[in-house]
Amino acid sequence: MGRMSALLLSLCTAGHAAAADITVSAAASLNNAFREAAAAYEAAHPGHKVRLNFGASDALVAQIAKGAPVDVFASADQEAMDKAQPHVAQGTRRDFASNRLVVAAPAASKLQWRTLADLGQPGVQRLTTGNPASVPAGRYARSALEKAGQWQALEPKFVFATNVRQALDYIARGEVEAGLVYQTDVASQADKVRAVLAVPTTAPISYPLAVLKDAPNAAGARGFADFIMSPGGQAILARHGFGKP
Structure with missing residues (x-):
């Protein structure tokens, strides 16, 4: 089984694990910050589980395009999110952090x-x-x-x-x-x-996130995305060195 197939199988298994599960595919650079954010979200929402899938942003887009059951996508640049746009729920794309x-x-x-x-x-x-x-x-x-x-x-x-x-x-x-x-x-x-x-970069390094159109847990996805944008979520990102969007 190839690496992409294994990832898709893992995501499919996670997607069917429980109705309250929220599957988040996030850029590799978000690893530490999103692990803390997931733990904080779970603590505030008993019974909910945030399942994290980290990788290069373009690789995550490829998984989504192949049908991986993802609820939230968080990218390290606008270009990757532009590629995912056909799979994004209308009005849910927001910039949530910056970097250097x-x-x-x-x-x-x-x-x-x-x-x-x-x-x-x-x-x-x-x-x-x-x-x-x-x-x-x-x-x-x-x-x-x-x-x-x-x-x-x-x-x-x-x-x-x-x-x-x-x-x-x-x-x-x-x-x-x-x-x-x-x-x-x-x-x-x-x-x-x-x-x-x-x-110095030619364009600001901005991170967008979005809820996916076919999110298995759309309500949970919106809840987690809202948490990342909230003062609590932004404080976690700041602790890990990210700037405001």
Whole structure:
């Protein structure tokens, strides 16, 4: 069984587990924040269970398009949500958070970082970010490096990851000299990774969420989405380093 088939089977199983279950497919960078948000929502709604499915935003859209029984989709960029738009319930798409892109390096790195041009210094053999073809962080990274005139020279150094958390792991394990990830990702592994440069992006990094048109639990989906937008949900996101939408 392929990875996509296994994920779809898992989601289908989760979708039929209980009427009160809410299945949320969310961008990998939301992992820590949404786990806390799910626990808080469950505590406030006894008997309800939030089932979380994390991955690259485009991969999640592909699962939804193949019929995965998802209630809420939370993306790391507008492009992925645009792709999901045919499956979105009218009037439910909302921006709920913002983020920043940074160059991150292993905590023990001795390299000097002043500008994006330093990504090309002799000591940098390998770089990482999400695959620009399917991962929002990679799209933001490529656009920023193109604007800085660095992409063409640096592209051969990149080891692309299937999602931004995998890119973070490459950095944390010292398998690359640096990578372009979200500020919130660095905070999740602050003992192993440090941000060394802020990366100006050509467009703001905004996260949209939406209830899906064929949501098995439409009422629960709207409840969870409303919680993420509420002061309590926004406070959880802020604790994990996300900005306001």
